[in-house]
Amino acid sequence: MSIWDLSWLSRGMRDISRRNTFIRLLARPSRSLLFILCFLILSRNRMLILGGLMIAYFIPPSGKELIIPIGIGLRIRGG
DSSP states (O other), X not given: OOTTOOGGGSGGGSOOOXXXXXXXXXXXXXXXXXXXXHHHHSOHHHHHHHHHHXXXXXXXXXXXXXXXHHHHHTTOOOO
């Protein structure tokens, strides 16, 4: 295998276990359930702020480096 041979990255060359598939299928619905749970627990104002931060977290240039400190500054804490 040379440096430029990237065929090992294709799905045909590796097996995906049932456990891995199960985790992949549950990842998105669990995020949605977390959002709904926060909506039920928090006040409307806090939920709008948290919802905006949760959506902005997935935008590539912002992510952890920007969104987490903003959330801390707005006093949104877990637990």
